[in-house]
Amino acid sequence: MAEIIYQNPDDLQNNPISSSDTKINPKKIKLPPPTPKIFALIILFAIIFILFIISLFINQKVPSAPIIPTPTSIPVVKVTPQAQIPTQYQAQFDQIDELLNQQEILTPPQVDQDLGL
Amino acid sequence: MVYIFLLFLSLFLSLPNPSFAQADLISQYQNDYQFELDQYQKLYQDYLEKKQVNQKYNTINTEKELIQSTKSSLSSRNQLLLNYLRYLRVKIDSFKIMEPQSTQTIQNQLSQQETWLESQKLAINQLSDLPQIQTWAKNFKTQYVQIQKSMYSALIQHDVNLQLQIIEYLKDLTDVIKNDSIALQESNQWFISFPQQFEISQNYLQTAGTYYQKNQTGNRFQNFYPESKKELERSRTILKNLNSDLKSIITKFLN
Numbered sequence: 527m528a529e530i531i532y533q534n535p536d537d538l539q540n541n542p543i544s545s546s547d548t549k550i551n552p553k554k555i556k557l558p559p560p561t562p563k564i565f566a567l568i569i570l571f572a573i574i575f576i577l578f579i580i581s582l583f584i585n586q587k588v589p590s591a592p593i594i595p596t597p598t599s600i601p602v603v604k605v606t607p608q609a610q611i612p613t614q615y616q617a618q619f620d621q622i623d624e625l626l627n628q629q630e631i632l633t634p635p636q637v638d639q640d641l642g643l
Numbered sequence: 644m645v646y647i648f649l650l651f652l653s654l655f656l657s658l659p660n661p662s663f664a665q666a667d668l669i670s671q672y673q674n675d676y677q678f679e680l681d682q683y684q685k686l687y688q689d690y691l692e693k694k695q696v697n698q699k700y701n702t703i704n705t706e707k708e709l710i711q712s713t714k715s716s717l718s719s720r721n722q723l724l725l726n727y728l729r730y731l732r733v734k735i736d737s738f739k740i741m742e743p744q745s746t747q748t749i750q751n752q753l754s755q756q757e758t759w760l761e762s763q764k765l766a767i768n769q770l771s772d773l774p775q776i777q778t779w780a781k782n783f784k785t786q787y788v789q790i791q792k793s794m795y796s797a798l799i800q801h802d803v804n805l806q807l808q809i810i811e812y813l814k815d816l817t818d819v820i821k822n823d824s825i826a827l828q829e830s831n832q833w834f835i836s837f838p839q840q841f842e843i844s845q846n847y848l849q850t851a852g853t854y855y856q857k858n859q860t861g862n863r864f865q866n867f868y869p870e871s872k873k874e875l876e877r878s879r880t881i882l883k884n885l886n887s888d889l890k891s892i893i894t895k896f897l898n
Contacts, residue, residue, distance in 0.1 A: 610890075610894040611890060611893065611894065612893060615816070615819075615820070615893060618812065618815075618816050618819075619816075619886075619889075619890065621812060622809060622812050622813060622816070622886055623886070625805060625808060625809050625812070626809060626879070626882065626883055626886060628805065631731075631734055631798060631801055631802075632673065632676065632727070632730065633798070634727060634791065634794045634795070634798075635676075635680055635683075635723055635724070635727055637683070637720050637723065637724070638687065638720075639783075639784055639787055640780070640784070641687070641690065641713070641716055641717060641720060641780065642713050642716075642717055642776045642777060642779065642780035642783075643777055643780045643781070643784075
């Protein structure tokens with residue numbers, strides 16, 4: 527009975543067909559020498575990185591005070607009791623008060639301008 | 644002779660006072676406006692429903708109903724605007740004396756718009772299909788820019804006139820109080836800021852008035868009223884303060 531020769535696919539070195547053991551030599555990849563442009567770029571990034579590190583130390587954040595909204599000043603109109611106003615001026619003041627507090631004129635009606643379109 | 648005199652007297656007394664007549668007219672136009680506003684809101688709601696139904700079913704019957712409803716709404720809107728313009732035109736007569744020329748110009752503009760709206764009553768009645776309605780609606784939209792300009796101009800001018808009247812009353816009262824008694828001579832220093840405050844207030848009113856004088860460009864209304872209103876409110880605050888100061892002065896020096 528003839529012997530069946532099996533090839534182990536996982537083992538490159540164990541190839542029963544090949545007459546001698548083959549050795550795979552890893553290829554040495556030769557990197558091209560850095561061009562001046564790449565060199566300048568590397569230096570630039572290095573400087574930026576150093577500056578970034580320095581800035582972290584310099585600008586250490588101080589917790590800022592919470593922003594409290596300041597109230598806007600509302601003009602306060604002092605109110606003088608009507609009874610304290612001398613009678614001879616009462617009518618004139620009443621007239622001015624009435625005009626100052628006059629009810630506003632009716633505002634234009636809100637209508638649909640696109641009606642019919 | 645006595646009878647004739649009595650007749651003339653009774654005739655004279657029966658004549659309505661112009662100011663009361665004007666107040667009646669304002670009140671009448673205001674009521675007409677409020678009534679039409681209710682009408683318009685009801686008809687507009689009906690129009691929206693009919694429009695929705697027509698979009699859904701699109702039959703001859705639904706289209707016919709939509710045309711009728713649109714015409715009713717357009718007619719009501721036309722009347723509503725007409726009533727409002729009439730109300731405004733009479734209302735701004737109240738303090739017209741303060742700036743008669745500017746006020747008259749605006750009243751003329753309002754009258755022109757009223758005439759246009761009046762002429763559209765018949766035009767709306769004659770609309771018979773949707774394309775005709777659309778053409779009319781486009782024309783209206785262009786005209787409405789000018790209608791809005793007239794409306795807001797009137798609102799601003801009315802407030803300017805009113806505040807100018809208040810300034811005049813305040814100035815008169817200040818002079819009376821200043822010259823009223825010897826005791827008040829001490830109070831003269833209290834009035835020092837008054838002329839300046841009056842001037843600032845008048846400047847605000849002048850600025851408010853300039854907003855409506857700009858021409859409208861394009862088919863969209865550029866609403867100048869909110870900006871103008873800010874100026875009017877600034878002026879009003881000054882006048883309220885002056886009125887209050889005047890009261891404080893007389894209670895301090897006369898009581």
